[in-house]
Amino acid sequence: MGIRSHYYFSIADLAHARGPVPALSYDGAGPNDLAAAVQNAMRTTDLFERWRAMQEEPDEVDPSLATVDPQATASARVSDLHTEMDLITDLPMSIVRQRLNLLIGASWQLRDMRKA
Template identity: 65%
Template sequence: MTNRSHYYLQINDLAHARGTDSSLSYSGAGPNDLAAALQEALRSPLLFQRWRVMQPDPDSVDERLGITDQLATVTAKVADLHTEVSVISDLPMSILRQRLNWLIGASWQLHDVRPA
């Protein structure tokens, strides 16, 4: 049995939400682009691998930081003046936080987590 969680996030200014390193950062134009980028970052090891090779000693990076969830789903929509993001995954919050920070920096807020 997996521990799937439903994460509810909010981004106040998606147009300016970018990670600190442009080679890892989200570069889309709207909620659907962000949802696709985050879903790919959760399902595939590619973003982690790009980050890993940028580290001073890539071989010393803990491989567990690169875990993925092939069944992760992400949706995003504009609501009022912000973007609401819904993530369903069995990845721990620490991994979701890592991928979000690479993609959009600290431009997001977690509002709720519930069992999926």
């Protein structure tokens, strides 16, 4: 797998952080729910498989997009007027970006990334 990275994200308005497809979108109520949804999305193929099934040609989807990290961890907390989330994983940013976009749309911002 790749290099283990620690991603630091900021979500300005968690109450409205939703992905573009309701069936795939985060629907929790707080930072702990968000962390659990993100962690599950990185550890399992559940979100990917639901997304893939919605594609016009599911069998033609690049199988590398199904890559998971069973050891990924996510945590989130409220800080001032936004939510901060930490994600530790060896998944590449392209996979992390796709899954975050499915879950919470463009509501997130990468604040920093370091070797874990």
